[in-house]
Amino acid sequence: MMIRAVVFDLDGTLLYTLDALSYCMSKTMRHFGLGDIDNEHTRYFVGEGARKFVDRSLIYNGDKDLKLAKKAYEVYDEIFEKDCLRGVKPYDGIMELLQELKNLNIKTVVLSNKSQLGVEKNIKDVIGEGVFDLIYGEREGIPKKPDPTSLNMIIKELGFSKDEILYVGDTATDMQTALAANVISIGVLWGFRDEKELRENKADYIIEEPKEILDIIIEAQR
Known part of the structure; x- marks a missing residue:
């Protein structure tokens, strides 16, 4: 894989x-x-x-x-x-992870329930332009997560199969979205919720640091 x-x-x-x-x-x-x-x-x-x-x-x-x-x-x-940018910053290790993914020619996407303009402003002003291949925020007429519609749209736009996608989030909503779309989910412990919530919502992996995502990618390719 x-x-x-x-x-x-x-x-x-x-x-x-x-x-x-x-x-x-x-x-x-x-x-x-x-x-x-x-x-x-x-x-x-x-x-x-x-x-x-x-x-x-x-x-x-x-x-x-x-x-x-x-x-x-x-x-x-x-x-x-x-x-909206008051005190906003990337979590430790995120910028390094994004660079490593780019080095590996792995596409990166943002999928948020925040408004499209809000997501774009956060990314542009805090992370920078040209980092992500696709940015999906809340869009009129498209149901929000945990409905899988947006994630399925992303997969279709990328042209990849579902087993070639990792979905990374910190809440039950994120794990439910991945499960509904039938993609591999990674729950992160540095975010807003706890391990119990992630496990109860069937996270495939639970990690403590962004760099662990690279380990999961390497493991998947063996």
Whole structure:
């Protein structure tokens, strides 16, 4: 078996974005006189797109009927556009991994539930242009992860078979996406969730450092 492409989740996998997400949501909640959303709650509220993040934050603050949701979506989008890069950085070892994958002629892709513009801005300003072969964020008319539609679209666009793909993420949503698309999943322990969640959602591999992805690729080629 030859691995020809690695598909990465963004938040909690490639980039540390927890401070930015917590800051933007806390600022949104304060706009409505509500309480902050700290990092520990943020890590469990995110992963299924901005709207779900807003909904969970409002419910946490007592708006169980989501009466403020429509306006809160707009406020969050405005704040996020300005502050989405606050404290954002690649996890240790990610830049080196991406260079090694390029050296091996392995395609790299980003697949996130964050908006397309948000993903592109994060990648362009933090990692750089021309690093990834494809960038997939939330797109109108395409269901978000864990629905496998976007991942299947990526595989089709690359022209590879499913056993030539690795999917790397840090949450149940990511593992479920890989499982639904029938591709090999790698759960990372440096992200937003824990080992228990990854195991319960049938991660094929669980790793502690980005460089372990290279070991998995070498193992697959034996």
